[in-house]
Amino acid sequence: MNDITVLLRAAGLGDAAAAEAVVALLYADLQKLAHSRMRQSGHLTLLDATGLVHESYLRLYSKLHKADGEQQQQDFPDRKHFLAYASRVMHNIVIDMVRARQAARHGGEFEHVTLNTAVAELPPQGDDEILRVHEALAxxxxxxxxxxxxxxxxxxxxxxxxxxxxxxxVTERTVQRDWQKARLFLSMALKA
Known part of the structure; x- marks a missing residue:
């Protein structure tokens, strides 16, 4: 077992020092994820990549600690699982920001949106498109x-x-097939 795995397990058991050490050791990887996320959301958030990493850390920390200060267990068996979780957290942060901005713009009410765009390799360009993709993904x-x-x-x-x-x-081929199926489903869902 390598040092990251040991630290991830300790962080998963609620060790705050281990969680901080994981973030320090994986900071470059988290920055890479954040830059990728920011390229996809463009100007749609007020955060930069560093702000997104820090907000992700705060959410991770709050997930590891209950409101009463008691620690709770979270399973991160290795670096890949941690980064997969971090990418989900970053995605949720961007979605939360878009929803908050839309709520403010629409007087606190969400507008009913019809899904009518196709999923492509290019990132969504507007608040509505990001929410459409998010809803289709859900x-x-x-x-x-x-x-x-x-x-x-x-x-x-x-x-x-x-x-x-x-x-x-799973195998890489399974991931490739899953990616094709998912893209087809999302494309159809967004055209409806």
Missing amino acids: ELAEMDPRLAQVVEMRYFGGLLEAEIAQTLG
């Missing part, structure tokens, strides 16, 4: 959670197929 997660995980890790986290396969415990 629908996909209800049907097939692994397909949604592949999309989150690849599209939002920037992980390679080999990294995704290792994290999910």
